[in-house]
Amino acid sequence: MEASISFLGSTKPNISLFNPSSNVLPRRDFPLPALKLKKVSVLPRILHQKRLIRAQCSDGFKPEEDDGFVLEDVPHLTKFLPDLPSYPNPLKESQAYAIVKRTFVSSEDVVAQNIVVQKGSKRGVHFRRAGPRERVYFRSDEVKACIVTCGGLCPGINTVIREIVCGLNNMYGVNNILGIQGGYRGFYSKNTMNLTPKVVNDIHKRGGTFLQTSRGGHDTAKIVDNIQDRGINQVYIIGGGGTQKGAEKIYEEVERRGLQVAVSGIPKTIDNDIAVIDKSFGFDTAVEEAQRAINAAHVEVESVENGVGIVKLMGRYSGFIAMIATLANRDVDCCLIPESPFFLEGKGGLFEFIEERLKENRHMVIVIAEGAGQDYVAQSMRASETKDASGNRLLLDVGLWLTQQIKDHFTNVRKMMINMKYIDPTYMIRAIPSNASDNVYCTLLAQSAVHGAMAGYSGFTVGPVNSRHAYIPISQVTEVTNTVKLTDRMWARLLASTNQPSFLTGEGALQNVIDMETQEKIDNMKISSI
């Protein structure tokens, strides 16, 4: 008997009927039942934006109680190529996997998005667990894979490239792997290179990307033409939020053309701004490297009278690096991030806090994420907004701006002598090779992506959800950006650790943040909202 599942969420849901009592999880299209929206009076916007689709088995079976289980499924090539042949997974013969008790991941293994639950709560959203499947949908000698890297740098990209190549070759005997050079535009305007385990053997010891990268230049039709012309049937796309949006479009076009091409996204971003996954690779390395800059700032300001150190770290819209680097360090007096607006003058402002700390300790360190205070900087510089080739807003240097503001205030207004030290290690932090734990993480991501593509999944992003690697529909990670939530405990931990002002003193400021984040949470939440 097939259980019913509720499906609430992404713009393009992939529905699977989940049969808990059989070994097979049928992948088949079925007519979608009329959209049924539950009335939730307190959440009118959800009703507007989200769709609840209830799939029920044809034999009329109704579970006694709807336990609210939702599978956010990823597409499978058989969705539009129903006659695609499958083969036994070559890992069956692999020496490496010979002693693994359960070599293959069952189609019933899923990973829960929410692991903190209350008694009686709905089971909520789940994703397919990543890993090798019993049957594959490509013969090893038929595979022609390609790898592309897009967007900004991040520690660990080379490790992911290396492990995709080695994973395909060592585990599945694939020999035909192309490196697309220079990001998306490389599909149609650059040369490719053949990637073998020998070619990529040492690249993980270097920062950057062996394949080079770029922003802009995503032309879906040209890219898919090129994929088709070259006979590529597995595409591994390493990149951030923008790149994943591009990957989603490539998958849609591949599906439209009915091509047997598995499209796999591997999330990469130094900003940790990709939704759903626990953390992006290279983030730990970046936080570790940031310590060197913060420590240097601390040494400098400790050694002079009234020293004020400013360290600028990356983080366009999400202040994770600044927040976690601050929490890790203890010498930081104040952390400023894009999510938490701050102000300089008056009661509860930054100038007042700096003066207090200087009286107390004779020095202080401020960590600022590059995306913080952008509106102030733009106002004072009368700068107009400019964008990069991908359409991302180009940031103004908030570190320089803040240094000048503090200097002016204390010298001219407070008539105090102060020693400003500004350190901008932004590119140094993301250009280094990944550390040991990120290398392991990159290896897992690469191997999971390879297993998923070989198993015939497509249009998926791979990543850890509550520490278990999962296949996530790309739309799930592109719909929202992961940002620091001021109403979550981590930000409170930071405030408790630095004792800095929260800058939420204005009338209704706290309530505004709570309202904004609650609404965002409501907009983003899936099954838990019904």
Ligand SMILES: Nc1ncnc2c1ncn2[C@@H]1O[C@H](COP(=O)(O)OP(=O)(O)OP(=O)(O)O)[C@@H](O)[C@H]1O
């Ligand atoms: N909405 C979109 N649709 C299709 N392609 C996109 C979209 N947004 C961005 N891209 C493409 O994805 C690539 C990378 O995008 P972007 O420069 O925004 O970096 P990113 O992937 O977000 O990485 P990072 O986090 O390092 O900035 C570019 O080639 C860009 O053209």
Ligand SMILES: O=P(O)(O)OC[C@H]1O[C@](O)(CO)[C@@H](O)[C@@H]1O
């Ligand atoms: O690599 P570019 O184009 O200088 O862009 C820098 C941006 O890229 C990121 O590293 C990732 O988006 C941001 O933190 C930063 O603002």
Ligand SMILES: [Mg+2]
């Ligand atoms: Mg981005």
